[in-house]
Each structure stands twice: as structure tokens, then as C-alpha cells.
Amino acid sequence: MVHKTLVQEWVEKAEEDLGFASKTLADPDITYYAQICFHFQQAAEKYLKAYIVAFNLEFKKTHDLPELLRLCVEKEPELEALANECELLTDYYIETRYPVHWPSNVSKEEAKEAQRGAIKIKEAMLKFLSPILS
Secondary structure, three states, X not given: OOOHHHHHHHHHHHHHHHHHHHHHHHOOOOOOHHXXXXXXXXXXXXXXXXXXXXXXXXXXXXXXHHHHHHHHHHHOHHHHHHHHHHHHHHHHHHOOOOOOOOOOOOOHHHHHHHXXXXXXXXXXXXXXXXXXXX
């Protein structure tokens, strides 16, 4: 049985991350692009987890978007089209939160690319979740 409320909660949290990152990116005075990308990664992760919860797919705790996508693709092969976006965004989980031993400067254009990826994941997930959320 699908827990509509739980799925909706995941989607709402994803919307918060996507909205926050999008509004922050649009502000010309703010240049924290790595942190903005972290929120785009978080939005994508939460949309994927909403799908996983909606279809009762088993998963372990992870922030690895390609791994989460793999579970989704087992249910819906069409979602394989999101592989590039998941690869792109998953790097922003670690690089933006912890000291790393490689350059982690993120440009505004890279943040816009992350935004496009998160939006593409959102649109795909909502396509399959809308019957459940209606």
C-alpha cells in the first residue's frame, strides 16, 4: 500500500531544496554556487526517494543518485534517461560539504547546469508520481 502522505512529504522537501537553490541562484549578489549545487543535489535525491517510497522499493541509506536511480529504473526503465543528471548532481553532495583534496570551485554556469538537471529529475519523477499524489 502506498503511503500518499509520506510520498507528498518527500516531494515537499524536494520542492523546498529546489526552490531555495533556484531563488538563491537568481540573486546576483550571492555567489555561493557550491552550496547552491548541494541543494540541487538534495532536491534530486528527495524526488528519487519519493518515487522509491511510492513504489515500495527497498533501498539502503545513501546519497548516491546513480544508485537510487538504478532502483527506480528497475521499476521504470524509461528513467534511465536521467543517468547523466544523476552523475552530475551526485558529486555535489560530498564536494560541497567537506574539505576535499581537489579543486571544488563551482561556477555560476555549473550551478545553472545543476539546476537544469534537478528540474529534469523533478519533471520525470512527478510524471510517475502524479497519479499517486492526485
